[in-house]
Amino acid sequence: MSGSDEELAKDIGPLAALTIGVGTMIGAGIFVLPGPAVAELGPLAALAFVVGGGLALLTALSASELGTAMPVSGGAYYYVNQGLGPLFGSIAGWGNWMGLAFASAFYMYGFGEYVNQFVSISSVTLGPLGFDSAQLIGLVGAGFFIAINYIGAKETGRLQNVIVIVLMGILAVFTLFGLLNADLETLRPIDPFGWAPLLPVTGLIFVSYLGFVQITSVAEEIQEPGKNLPRAVIGSVVIVTVMYALILLAILAAVETSLVANNETAVVDVARLLIGPVGAAALLLGGLLATASSANASILASSRINFAMGRDKLISPKINEIHPRFATPYRAIAITGAFILLFIAFGNLEILATAGSVLHLIVYGLLNIALIVFREAKPAGYDPDFTVPFYPATPILGAVFSFALIAFIEPIVILLSMGFVVFGVVWYLGYARSEIESPGVLADYVLERSEELPNAAVSATTSVQPEGGDYRVMVPLANPAHEKHLITLGSAIAAQHDGTVVAVNIEQVPDQTSLRAARKQKDHEAAAHLLEQARADAETYGVDVETHVVLSHRGIEEVFDAAKRYGVDSCVMGWGPDSHGSPGRVETTVDELARSLPCDFLVFRDRGFDPSRILLPTAGGPDSDLAAAVARALQDLFDADVTLFHVADDRERGRQFLQNWARDRGLEDATCRVETGDVQTRIAEAASDATLLIIGATEKGVLERLARGSLILDVLDEVDCSVLLAEKRHKRTFRERIFGASGDESADEIGITPKPTGRDDSPERPRETSGFDN
Template identity: 70%
Template sequence: MSDEELAKDLGPLAALTIGVGTMIGAGIFVLPGEAVATAGPLAALAFVLGGGIALLTAFSASELGTAMPKSGGAYFYVNRALGPLFGSIAGWGNWIGLAFASAFYVYGFGEYIVRMAGITFGPVELAFLSLSAAQLIGLGAALLFITVNYVGAKETGTLQNVIVITLVGILAVFTGYGVMNADLATLRPIVPPDKGIAPLLPVTGLIFVSYLGFVQITSVAEEIKDPGRNLPRAVIGSVVLVTGIYALVLLAVLAAVETELVANNDTAVVDVASQLIGPIGAAALLLGGLLATASSANASILASSRINFAMGRNRLISPELNEIHPRYGTPYRSIAVTGGFIVLFLLIGDIRTLSTAGSVLHLVIYGLLNIALIVMREAEPEEYDPDYRVPFYPVTPILGAILSFALIAFIDARVIALCIAFVVIAALWYLVYARDKTDAQGVLSEYILNRADEMPEPAVTAATSVQPDGGTYRVMVPLANPDHETDLITLASAIANQRNGTVVATHIVQVPDQTALEHGADHVAELDAESEQLLERARRDAETFGVDVETKTILSHRSFEEVFDAARTDNADLVVMGWGPDAHGRAEDRIDELTGSLPCDFLVLKDRGFDASRILVPTAGGPDSAFGAAVARLLAAEYDSEVSLLYVRDDDESAAEAEAFLEEWASDHDLEDATLSIERGDPETAIERAAADHTMLIIGATEQGLLSRLLGGSLIDDVTKTVDCSVLLAQKRHERSLRERLFG
């Protein structure tokens, strides 16, 4: 049952571990040398200041996380509050920022391997590049981590906890030795006399990459026990704890040894540990550095695919980028593209450039996140009901936004220019590519446009000029049989109404091959006397839903095949059509299946009376069943339907595994309120039995190859023939190779 899905299994300590584990990484193991060389003992204050800026954003992230517990984290909050233009900037900034950070982490990993193995070979010339030993080893590490994520090897929560505890333990012992050997005179003067406090803010920008990741806790908000209380504790507590650890480590180091030992040393903590503790200490810090850099790199690559998924769901990037690998079950294209960025940045960047670039892009995101909070508070959309509220509002988010953006100004001008270029590209990407594909308008635009008479004209003009055009979501309905026209239009209109879209009722009139189409156009009334009447009835039916409707007649020598060309010509996002006599478990006929791909998503209705009150969605986790879930969600919103999910487990799969899969699948597809059902045995029998209590069956198109269906038939065809309710075949547009089309 759906109420059983709501059980939370992440306690406050587990949630805190996620935040600490994503932050205690390469920053404290790699950056102290660079930071101390620039600012001396003042570098410890830079870590505190960086933590303070992160803390302000942590307050805002906590409130937004309890109000909108969705995957995508900061990207989702910015996109929902400020709209898809800023969502594109936040999404691309987060994506590219993580790629820069990952390149920095693997570079640090290379530095620690070089130190551990005593590698001494010099730069290697590769084409027009000169690569250090650390870069070459980092390149190998990057390819390894990319491959691990590509093939879907999973890091368990237990392993992550062990890594976090190990790192904290190593740093605690290290700090203890530093305190025991501390000489406060070594810290003087804290402010370099020749530089003053001028290096403080540039160094803060350099080390800010050490604070990336605390927002990731909000991505698992739905799994946290008592999230209104424990999520803010985990987000805010992780920043406070990590800031304290960083500051104590650096102060202990600088008080225990001469500053010169730390400055300009990428593995400074190892040298300090060697001097304070001996070989065992050096080995422990080397191990800690390797664990930290490896864990940070792997976690960043993993997080990037979640951002891409959220952007693809909002159509800010092509959903095809998130296509799941048929064997590994991973978003392999997304991981491969992210990996390409990581390798590129590693080859052309140095430690300082990589860390500051990651910092700048995330500072942009954190600034926007604080603004997003202000927008949600002031606009007060109906769905915004956080369990936690930021203290000292509006001072806290305003200060968080100002400091995040202001810190950027103190970072290297070349890095700022590079990141501005990425921001501009992200904005252009939205305006040129994504604007006519996404339909989700931000709360800010809604607030301004709904009060256009009260708002300044420039604000209204700006909101209008960048609002998404994806509201013209086009649902094409090819009409042929008057008996089923009403139900097809009803289905299409319900979906278009939920997507703020348009219904395109299309009557394809088949002209005999012997008749020229130009001649047929003059005699369309004679060729099909029902055309005008059919389209007029379709218009009336669609208008009862209050949706925009277009009608058109297409003359063609073909009938079924013309549907695909018409969908391409009309830029249809979805085609809703009737179940033809040649249906075989997929929307296209066998020739079209072999020769091409669908031009858009398809729904094929086996009409036994349109009734969406009780919907059954069987799933095995494929892309078409995911599309079926999206359709069920739209129909449920339109008709207040009861939705049931069915999973048929294999004999070698335990009930607990099946239940865990179905609960996660329901959550991933926003069907937490659905009734969950798990059967065992023959899928056809199980679906038929479950469908007896439902009015509509939404089933994903078969992934069987054509040859196997010709020889053995299709489960979908068999089920469709035996169930009494209407059947809706859902088929998502995605590429399949010729081999997959033939053999599955």
């Protein structure tokens, strides 16, 4: 089975869900970090664990609400992706996935160290690779846990239950011995180094609290997630926080602080002192179980993030495939497992594991922001069974503290982690952007309120919009007399692509009036009526519609910015002496904009809209491809008769070219007509029987000429029918920006390309004499 509609078996019960969080968090916090924390803070280190748990609880509350609203695989990544959009989703996905993979490798390396205390294994050299004993054991252990996850979530949950219950039993007995031997005087002074190091130490030990959100990564497989997920997420944070603080206080009250400070195996040494060799062996076993449970839970969660990224097309959707027998995302698990084994085999993983902690803090901050977006935007279907108390203070504080704690990590680790953030951005822009369809709740929220929000916010949102989504056709509207015809054209093109019409009214505000003042006046009844009529007209063609009012001091220039702002694929605009701010002015800025079109442009000279008989002259240029697509859309929607027209010196060669051109563009049933002679004269004659003339741009470009008021194409004034000029999006090269376009400017200025001096011997394309399509 495969595809985005696959579901994972709900095999994880409430206890297994709780132990996933507890098992991931209980390892490093109590078996590694007490020594460094006590060395910097003394007995006050116990409070640092409490503060860290409190900060983690803020994000745990947000994760619980999002998890009950969207109980699907992916956890924090999925919520960020859906709420803030795929750009941030890419950052969160790669950060969470790689952070967990690094952590899993680090845990298994630690697992190897603990096992090596029981059984001494010699190092091995394989070719250029040398593996020490911990690496060898870690590789074997990682392979075992990867196989367990491959077999199924039920087996994973059962194993996790056993590990965590045994571990908590060992720690409970250890804590009891500590309390029986406790002397409160040993805790004095409680703050030998003052209170200043409290937050830095909290930043150090916060890596102990990276497991609770991983419960949401398997939310799709939890039984009754609306009830069990919040209990597991919040419960795991509370349980671990209490255990950390209580165990550390018991240790510090039972032995001298110097025995704990800077001792990475403090709990084992304290157990040997309080209980004897049996106690030391038990705590050594506890350390082994802690690292194993952390690795097991991290492998489980990281593979689900991988799975969710594949489902959302951030990576190949082939990752989605579910095993027909085990009902697990076996490809996702296999890929994650390969990364873990690779990380164990190469290099020192301590810095990478800490970098994973920074990436988790970034993800936690984004998760809290995503919750705010969901709450404020109120998207359809957002109906959580659990809601965050004290909103919005809880998610705001959760985001602020998550980002702030990063400052207390080593700068080199922060720099390394930022490398993963940059990679997530580059991956989205370079690969995923063209594959993804959904823009996210935040983008929808901003675009729906584009006229109320600053242009910078709208532009920033649309500049990173996914390109795999709906085809968007913008229709700038100014004159009510031409609204219906322009909307009809836009709707036909949108319907051809199953896309959306974006109707925009650009209201030009006098330079003496600020845009803020104009917005406050809210005197836009004419614009509102025009857009409502446009919406009604477009909906008759069965396409989705957006409407926007844009206030601007500019006229036609604003059309270019609006095309970028709303992420459109094509723009259908009117052409006339009063269209879009008197285009007859020579304006350098507009001239520059027109040479780098953000989308395809279709400029309509309205003499009545009748697409029944369409004439499409072509010489095979790129802009005539766009003209052909429009003709095909009108043919499909209105059953139009299309005539393809070509002027050539050789009629037979011209006919062969035109037939091949029509076949390649889905216009096989169009009438093909070939003439010789003067191009403009022949087009004017052919257009006498047409109701709509569609032609491609000249070499210099329709929009550039239109913007400067220099569109002097005699044939366009000679014909009686409506004219539609088509120009594809393009960008000027660096050379063109510096030196300008090459060619005969005087000839190109009137729309005629000079005749070539040599003969074109190509059998598929005759010598061209038309400047309309080049």
